[in-house]
Amino acid sequence: MIALVPWPARLDAGTDTVEIPARTAVTGPDDDVARLLQIIAPGTGIVAEAAADPMIRLVVDEAAAPASYGLVVDATGVTLRYGDEAGLCSAIATLRQLLPPWTFGAAPLPGAPLTLPHVTITDAPGFSWRGQHVDVARHFMPLDTLYRLVDTMHLLKLNVLHLHLTDDQGWRFPVTALPRLTEVGSWRRGSRHYWEDTDDGTPHGGCYTHDQLRALVAYAARRGIDVVPEIDLPGHVRALLAAYPEYGEDAPREVSTV
Numbered sequence: 001m002i003a004l005v006p007w008p009a010r011l012d013a014g015t016d017t018v019e020i021p022a023r024t025a026v027t028g029p030d031d032d033v034a035r036l037l038q039i040i041a042p043g044t045g046i047v048a049e050a051a052a053d054p055m056i057r058l059v060v061d062e063a064a065a066p067a068s069y070g071l072v073v074d075a076t077g078v079t080l081r082y083g084d085e086a087g088l089c090s091a092i093a094t095l096r097q098l099l100p101p102w103t104f105g106a107a108p109l110p111g112a113p114l115t116l117p118h119v120t121i122t123d124a125p126g127f128s129w130r131g132q133h134v135d136v137a138r139h140f141m142p143l144d145t146l147y148r149l150v151d152t153m154h155l156l157k158l159n160v161l162h163l164h165l166t167d168d169q170g171w172r173f174p175v176t177a178l179p180r181l182t183e184v185g186s187w188r189r190g191s192r193h194y195w196e197d198t199d200d201g202t203p204h205g206g207c208y209t210h211d212q213l214r215a216l217v218a219y220a221a222r223r224g225i226d227v228v229p230e231i232d233l234p235g236h237v238r239a240l241l242a243a244y245p246e247y248g249e250d251a252p253r254e255v256s257t258v
Contacts, residue, residue, distance in 0.1 A: 002117055004097050005156055014118030018055075018075055020044075022114065025051035028058025028080075032088055035222055036080075039092055039154075044099065045108030056080075058088070068124035071095060073116045086125075089224025090157050094121060097155065131160035137167035137232070137239075140186075140206045146216055154223035161220055164230040168238035172207045173229075180243035182207040188242075 002013055026033050026048040036058065037048060046056075055077030061070075064083030069091035072079045080091040098116050102109040132153055134141070153161060165172045171185035186207040208216075217227045233240075241248045 002098070002119060004094060008094065008121045008123035010122045012120040014074070014120075016075070016118045017115045018073060018077065018118065020046070020055055020077065020114045020116060022108070023047050023049050024056060024077075025049060025054035026056040026058070027054040029060060032058045032060075035088065036092055038222065040096060040099070040103070043103035043105050043108065044114055046114070058082075065124055067128075068122070069094075070123075071119070071121040073098065073119050075118075078116065086159070086224050089154065089159075090123065090125070093155050093157050094123070125157065125159075129160055130158045131162050131228075132158050133162040133164065135164040135167070136170075136172050137164050138169045140170060140172065140204075142206075143208070143212055143216065147219060150216070150220045150223060150225060153220075153225055159225055161225055161227045162230060163227055164232070166230070166232045166239060167236045170205045170207075171239040171243070173213060174207065174210060178244065181240065183243070185239035185243035 002011065004011070022045045024046065026036065026046075028036075033048065036056070037046065040046060053076075057077065057079045059079060059081045061081050061083050064070075064081065064087060066084055067086035067090065068083065069087040070079075070081040071091050071094055072081075078095065080088070080095065082088045082091050096103070098119065100112065100115065102112055103114070132149070134146070134149065136146075150161065153159075169188070171181045174182045187205040220227050237247075
């Protein structure tokens with residue numbers, strides 16, 4: 001049984017399977033081949049090498065509609081047909097779902113055959129903005145969580161990561177001219193009040209560096225995902241005011257509780 005999420009516009013399934021050898025030829029534009037292998041090689045163990053009959057073929061179709069793709073698996077191997085980067089990324093995502101479940105691991109399963117069902121798929125997205133919102137301002141998430149999220153988004157063909165970076169609860173990215181935004185504004189103590197000491201006195205929070213955010217954006221882009229940052233100003237600025245109270249009103253006021 002073939003299970004794909006989301007279901008493609010058209011799918012014609014065959015009855016046979018084909019086994020892809022771990023060492024096989026992959027043909028197509030160099031950067032596209034590199035993108036494919038970057039995504040599927042860790043779990044499958046596929047290594048591209050020269051061969052007379054390539055079993056994985058990437059074909060650019062200039063007549064293809066934007067973001068559309070075609071995927072054919074038959075006795076000769078796998079053919080991905082696409083017209084642009086978005087189509088390629090979707091085709092790779094579908095190929096990943098067709099691969100055996102063990103290929104989602106961090107390394108190949110020794111001795112397991114890399115089999116694919118015979119299938120012909122044509123597909124295109126129904127919506128141009130297919131987004132996922134992540135509120136790291138209120139609940140800081142470590143980078144490895146965001147990378148795993150990007151991998152899952154790609155698999156499901158989501159293409160926009162809305163990253164909520166600032167709010168009352170925390171300021172998550174550095175501003176060179178205002179260092180206290182992350183030194184102070186990205187941390188709070190205790191579990192009930194913002195930036196106040198409670199009985200446990202444990203700091204909560206964190207932030208990302210410029211380089212970490214650049215790397216995440218680049219990683220997402222290779223998977224067809226745009227990162228859209230949310231900087232929540234002029235509202236929801238308690239993290240900013242904790243770091244730079246001079247930007248607030250002159251009269252003192254109570255800090256909100258949760």
